[in-house]
Amino acid sequence: MGDWEIRPASGADVEAVAELRAVVLxxxxxxxxxxxxxxxxxxxxxxxxxxxTWVIEVGGTFAGCVSLRPTEDAHWLxxxxxxxxxxxxxxxxxxxxxxxxxxDRDGVLLRLNVLQGSxxxxxxxxxxxxxxxxxxxxxxxxxxxxxxxxxxxxCVGAGSRTAxxxxxxxxxxxxxx
Numbered sequence: 001m002g003d004w005e006i007r008p009a010s011g012a013d014v015e016a017v018a019e020l021r022a023v024v025l026x027x028x029x030x031x032x033x034x035x036x037x038x039x040x041x042x043x044x045x046x047x048x049x050x051x052x053t054w055v056i057e058v059g060g061t062f063a064g065c066v067s068l069r070p071t072e073d074a075h076w077l078x079x080x081x082x083x084x085x086x087x088x089x090x091x092x093x094x095x096x097x098x099x100x101x102x103x104d105r106d107g108v109l110l111r112l113n114v115l116q117g118s119x120x121x122x123x124x125x126x127x128x129x130x131x132x133x134x135x136x137x138x139x140x141x142x143x144x145x146x147x148x149x150x151x152x153x154x155c156v157g158a159g160s161r162t163a164x165x166x167x168x169x170x171x172x173x174x175x176x177x
Contacts, residue, residue, distance in 0.1 A: 004091050009053035017065045018044040024081045028115040074109040107145045113138040
């Protein structure tokens with residue numbers, strides 16, 4: 001695994017993240033018959049919130065990103081993209097473990113969706129996410145604090161601490177929950 005770090009995203013990162021999203025998702029979206037060169041980038045631009053996003057750097061160079069978006073009952077893990085040449089080297093797993101440790105500590109339920117057939121699903125399953133529901137395009141997954149899936153008996157309701165979002169790695173400035 002290479003040396004990596006996470007820094008808070010800024011508005012200036014949106015185009016690099018949009019381009020990476022298009023590269024990373026292209027194969028899965030084409031397989032599903034849903035790839036649109038303009039739309040794949042615009043959807044990211046329309047939903048990009050720097051305050052909930054971190055940029056992953058390897059050797060001081062942009063390598064990926066990840067977001068944690070707070071909602072009333074959980075945080076959504078979104079926009080988790082890593083440059084293709086760095087995938088499979090343990091960086092994505094290490095970044096994910098860092099986020100999960102902080103959210104576990106703070107009792108935060110996590111949700112995500114992954115495209116049907118995406119190899120990323122295996123990464124999420126290895127880290128305690130379980131399928132909540134699926135449709136022809138997406139698989140919706142959930143992870144209770146401590147790594148239990150939806151059926152673990154551990155639930156976090158609307159009264160949980162979900163106001164803040166973690167700044168992880170060397171850039172920690174707020175709590176996950």
